[in-house]
Amino acid sequence: MASRSVKNTNSAVCVSRRKTATVTSKKTAKFQSSLKALRILDRQGPLAQSHVAQDLGVTPPAALSHFRKLGKEGLVVAVDKKFSNGRGRPLELWDIDRSRNFTIGLVISPPELIIAMADFADNIVLQQDHDVSEVETCDKIEAIIDAFIVEAVDYVAKSDYSLRFACACLSGPVNMPIMPQINIEGLFNRHNISAVRTTLTIASLFGEARRFPAESTVCVVDWDFGIGVIPCCGDRVLYGNESQAYMVYNKRKVCDFGHQRIVKAGRKCPCGNRGCLEAYAGGRAVIQQLNRPDIHSLSDLRRAAKNGDSEVLRELALAAHYMGSALSQFVLLMGIDKIVVTGPLSDIFPLFRDSFNAGLEDYLQKEEVQSLEASASPNPVGLMVTGSCRAARHLFLHSDLPLDLTLLSKTIMTGY
Ligand SMILES: [Zn+2]
Structure with missing residues (x-):
């Protein structure tokens, strides 16, 4: 475990511990x-x-x-x-008061753990980046988070600022088996800070949404081992994506874009069903389909695609086509204006944009596909960090509503 880069705008300041945040x-x-x-x-x-x-x-x-x-x-x-x-x-x-109120955003997307504090104007004032690829126990992760919280609390205390909320956006246990055991809420609650844990897709959503005009409906596609899709309008989520977190909070099955059936009795999906979109277009499915000794991870896939490996290019093009095809009716249903692809595979998305657009043409006219301007996120990780802080702010501003993640998808109906 190594701290890769640390941006800490407060390190030289002597902090009085007498005041409490x-x-x-x-x-x-x-x-x-x-x-x-x-x-x-x-x-x-x-x-x-x-x-x-x-x-x-x-x-x-x-x-x-x-x-x-x-x-x-x-x-x-x-x-x-x-x-x-x-x-x-x-x-x-x-x-x-945008400059005196703060939130903490935590992103764990192995091998990276990034934790940041931002003010209500989206300025990040503290940030730490850690490589956690070698970490196997919860206590090391918890120590990193706790040390940051202490620093953040000191920062707000010295100027009588307020730390309002925290949001932890985590990848699934497939990428880090100890993830469910990390006591996120406990770590923050110890410092009297309310915290919510949710998925990386929420971080991407809140990060990407701010790049577009508030009135346009943007579909954020998270291309990872699986596929997450969330359309939003400003910070309003129009359609919740099922995930482990949603299952826990909702106790019911919400629609999940990545697990919609695209082939009846098709390939087996890790969710237990058959024929899901993810089983054809997710990074994991592509790796399994290739079944090659040199390709185990998403970075192997990215590298091979960038090197022009024709077999890899063909399989990913097929995946992109499936994604576009699955989205084509959804675009009409939700009134999507723009599509942005984020996640670990987004940087190679431009190589497969034509295949993706060809899939969209299943139900859309060529001009409609063009106006969607499907593009890769310019900075998937950086925007996730800002996004996790913004998600925390959103949750704080809606804390008069029941504090569960369903409020993210309900805000459109509650007059925001
Ligand atoms: Zn599935």
């Missing part, structure tokens, strides 16, 4: 009824009190009382006085 997750009850006002400011601020009142359907003084409550908690600030035209009184503008 304002970790407010346990105190959200005080301002839960004002979170809707906070969400409006988060999306559109700075805004005048009358504007927020209108959006909330309340009187301006009622909006002001929300601001005062949120201001007392360090969540909003009066930012500016804008003079209304003519002789009217100056308008006070309010905004969510």
Whole structure:
């Protein structure tokens, strides 16, 4: 285990330990009824009190009382006085306090473990990258996370900032068998910070979504050992992807794009069913299909594809075609505007874009396929890190809703 690179903007600062961090997750009850006002400011601020009142359907003084409550908690600030035209009184503008509130995002995508703290303006202020490929026990991972939390708590304490929430985005136990045993919630709760564990796809989603206009519907495709697909509009998830995490929280089967059947009584899938998309287009399926002694991992696949290995190119092109084909009706159903491919295989996606687009043409016109502009993420890992911090912020801003992951897919219906 080696710390590969450490970006730590705080390392030279002497930190007073006398102050305790304002970790407010346990105190959200005080301002839960004002979170809707906070969400409006988060999306559109700075805004005048009358504007927020209108959006909330309340009187301006009622909006002001929300601001005062949120201001007392360090969540909003009066930012500016804008003079209304003519002789009217100056308008006070309010905004969510983006520079004094923070979240922690954790991404474990072996061999990488990246943990970061970002403010509400998406600026990362602390980050550590670790190589955990050799790690076999939970305590080493937990020690890395705990050390970071201590540093983060010190950082917020010294300036009386607030650390609001944490979100851990983890790959499945297939990639790291000890993953389910890592006590993520316990590590954060010890420091009085609420934390949620979820999948890497959520990190990708929240990372990629911000690259597109908030009003466009973007389909994020995670091309990994399996396939994850989540369409979103801004930070609103339109369709949940089943995963171990969703199964745990929902106690019911939600639709899962990667395990939709594309061949009746087809290939066996690790999920236990037959004919799933993943069994044809996921990285694991491609490796199994090739059945070659030199190709065991996704990096072997990537390397062979980049070297122009014709057998590998053919198999991956077929996989991309299956993916496009499975997406073609979904694009119509969900009203998808753009497609972005992320995950460990995304950097070779441009080699198979034509096959992917040919699959999309199953149900779409050529012009429709072109306008989707299917592309690879420019920075899958970096955007996952920002995305995990943003997912944490999203969960905090929705903590007036039941705290389970279903809220991610329900936010579209709850007026955000
Ligand atoms: Zn399956």
